[in-house]
Structure formats: structure tokens, C-alpha cells
Amino acid sequence: MVNDLKQKWVKPKKSNVKKHQAVSGCRVKKQDGNNATKQLNKLMFFLWRPKLLLSMIVGVTAIITYPNIDIGKFLPITSIKIEGEFTFLKKQQLHNRTMPIASGGFFAVDLSAIRKTLIEMPWVEEVSIRRQWPDKLLVRVIEKKPVGFWGKKGMISTKGEFFVPEHMPEFELPHLFGPQGQHKNMLQELARMQAWLLATGLRIVNVELNARRSWTLTMRSGLELRLGRNQIQERLNRFVSVYDETLKIDKRAIKYIDMRYTNGFSVAWKKA
Structure with a gap:
């Protein structure tokens, strides 16, 4: 009788469905976790750039400490770099034309006004200007070729x-x-x-x-x-x-x- 019971009893097979679902769920969670980690890493990389981080700290600190600060005078421009190859123009001449207009702060300086002033010079063909933290302007000038x-x-x-x-x-x-x-x-x-x-x-x-x-x-x-x-x-x-x-x-x-x-x-x- 014992032998008959042994013969009749069959070990049940393990179901692969739940295992497959569990593995899939694990993979999904892993992928979601990986995506979240990547996004976090990107954000941290963006925020931890030295210049960006410094500017954010300075800006937030200034707003909190001095709520009535005049943004037009905040971080005044102290340096202007003129770039370009010149035959008829002189860097000092371009610098002298730029400096009086660049008297505002780093955030408030009127770049379009500077460009307009320089483009009116006879030998100037094109002008591009960009800010460089914390107090500098880079002015690129292309000279006309006669x-x-x-x-x-x-x-x-x-x-x-x-x-x-x-x-x-x-x-x-x-x-x-x-x-x-x-x-x-x-x-x-x-x-x-x-x-x-x-x-x-x-x-x-x-x-x-x-x-x-x-x-x-x-x-x-x-x-x-x-x-x-x-x-x-x-x-x-x-x-x-x-x-x-x-x-x-x-x-x-x-x-x-x-x-x-x-x-x-x-x-x-x-x-x-």
C-alpha cells in the first residue's frame, strides 16, 4: 500500500508564470531605478558646474541679503576683451567705443546697444558679444575687406x-x-x-x-x-x-x- 501511494504521488511542477512575472517586475523596477539614477546624475552634473553653481549661490545670496538691490549696478563689467584680426581697425579704438556703453552690471548690460555702436564704424562688418562670468565681455569683430x-x-x-x-x-x-x-x-x-x-x-x-x-x-x-x-x-x-x-x-x-x-x-x- 505504501508502494502504491508512492507510485500515485507525483511531485507537482513549479509554475514558471509567477517566476516570469516576478523577473519582469524586477527588470521594470531596475530600469525605472536606472532611469531615475541617470536623470539624477544629469541634474547633479548640471548643478555642480563650478561657474553655474557659483553664480546661483551669489545670485540667491544677493537676493536674500539685499532685497532692494539695483540689478543694473550688480556685478559691474570691469573687463572687455576684443577679438578679431584687424588691418584697419585697432583694438584700443574698439575698446574705447565699447566701455562707456558697458557701464551697467553683468546682467543688465545692453549687448544690442554695444553691437549697434560698433557696427556703425565704417570698417566693421559684423559684431558678436557674449558675457563671461563674473565681470567680463567678449567682443568678436569681423573687419570689412575692401x-x-x-x-x-x-x-x-x-x-x-x-x-x-x-x-x-x-x-x-x-x-x-x-x-x-x-x-x-x-x-x-x-x-x-x-x-x-x-x-x-x-x-x-x-x-x-x-x-x-x-x-x-x-x-x-x-x-x-x-x-x-x-x-x-x-x-x-x-x-x-x-x-x-x-x-x-x-x-x-x-x-x-x-x-x-x-x-x-x-x-x-x-x-x-
């Missing part, structure tokens, strides 16, 4: 901007003369014309566009090329062909070449 003279007193930058410097630099740059507001268009045409003349070895030093929109070019050699109003590219191509075949070989000094003819041109020679 590519040509406009009229008698103006200049044109690489971006086609017209400006009038206090003193005209002694640079070997092309001079452009034309109607008001045409400087950008003329600069673009100058670049194209110089490219078309590349094969001749001639260099344009003067470009004139008169009131009738007629073009006249003057080369470094003193040669004057009259192109007129229309068919500028065709006339320049004709000039290049003729110059290489005939005029370049002729040793006589040319005063001007007039290309304003339908199928030809005229040449005026300098007197011996």
Missing part, C-alpha cells in the same frame, strides 16, 4: 557694401565710377569683364559707367577701352581676338580703342 574704390571717397567690400572710411588706404585696387546705387552691380560686371580679358594679360584699374549707361574701361598700361551700352560681351570677345592677333604685336602706344561699331573698331594712338 575690393575696390567707389568714386572719390568711398570703398566697396567683398560683400558689395559701400562705405566711407575716415582715411582712404593706399591700395592698388580698381576704381569704379558710376550712378548712385550701382556699386554692387558694377563690381559684379568688373569681375566678369576681367575674366573675359584674362587671355590678354590686361588688368582693369578703372571702370566708368556714365549717365547713359555706357561702359569705359582703363587698363594698367593706360589703354582705354570704350564698350558703349550694348553687346558688352560680344565687343569684349572681339577686342580679345583683335588684340592678340594685331594690337598686342604693334609696339606703338595705344591711347584708346573704340569698340562701339557694329562690325569693327577704331584705334587712337598716342603722339610720339
Whole structure:
């Protein structure tokens, strides 16, 4: 009978469902715990940055200790660093323009007013300003790069901007003369014309566009090329062909070449 009971009794199998649920629940709790730890670590890393922590401590302490503090005078700016590479501007000049406007506190200083003051200077192209804790301003200035003279007193930058410097630099740059507001268009045409003349070895030093929109070019050699109003590219191509075949070989000094003819041109020679 004992044997029969032993044979009939079977050890029950353990259920894997509860075990699986327990393991899953453990994993979920672990993941939640890991996420919370990561978020806490991020927060602690953010808060424990030295400069940030110091500024928060100083700010909170000042508000608690001096509730009527004048934020405009709190932590006054004592240092201004000018950054950039300059040919025509001077760091001291930029510093002197900046310092009177930066008289407010670290938090109240008007960065837009400083930028406006500097951007009005003829040689300044762009300005960026940022604060550096606890009492410093970093001012980055980009200087204009001139590519040509406009009229008698103006200049044109690489971006086609017209400006009038206090003193005209002694640079070997092309001079452009034309109607008001045409400087950008003329600069673009100058670049194209110089490219078309590349094969001749001639260099344009003067470009004139008169009131009738007629073009006249003057080369470094003193040669004057009259192109007129229309068919500028065709006339320049004709000039290049003729110059290489005939005029370049002729040793006589040319005063001007007039290309304003339908199928030809005229040449005026300098007197011996």
C-alpha cells in the first residue's frame, strides 16, 4: 500500500508564470531605478558646474541679503576683451567705443546697444558679444575687406557694401565710377569683364559707367577701352581676338580703342 501511494504521488511542477512575472517586475523596477539614477546624475552634473553653481549661490545670496538691490549696478563689467584680426581697425579704438556703453552690471548690460555702436564704424562688418562670468565681455569683430574704390571717397567690400572710411588706404585696387546705387552691380560686371580679358594679360584699374549707361574701361598700361551700352560681351570677345592677333604685336602706344561699331573698331594712338 505504501508502494502504491508512492507510485500515485507525483511531485507537482513549479509554475514558471509567477517566476516570469516576478523577473519582469524586477527588470521594470531596475530600469525605472536606472532611469531615475541617470536623470539624477544629469541634474547633479548640471548643478555642480563650478561657474553655474557659483553664480546661483551669489545670485540667491544677493537676493536674500539685499532685497532692494539695483540689478543694473550688480556685478559691474570691469573687463572687455576684443577679438578679431584687424588691418584697419585697432583694438584700443574698439575698446574705447565699447566701455562707456558697458557701464551697467553683468546682467543688465545692453549687448544690442554695444553691437549697434560698433557696427556703425565704417570698417566693421559684423559684431558678436557674449558675457563671461563674473565681470567680463567678449567682443568678436569681423573687419570689412575692401575690393575696390567707389568714386572719390568711398570703398566697396567683398560683400558689395559701400562705405566711407575716415582715411582712404593706399591700395592698388580698381576704381569704379558710376550712378548712385550701382556699386554692387558694377563690381559684379568688373569681375566678369576681367575674366573675359584674362587671355590678354590686361588688368582693369578703372571702370566708368556714365549717365547713359555706357561702359569705359582703363587698363594698367593706360589703354582705354570704350564698350558703349550694348553687346558688352560680344565687343569684349572681339577686342580679345583683335588684340592678340594685331594690337598686342604693334609696339606703338595705344591711347584708346573704340569698340562701339557694329562690325569693327577704331584705334587712337598716342603722339610720339
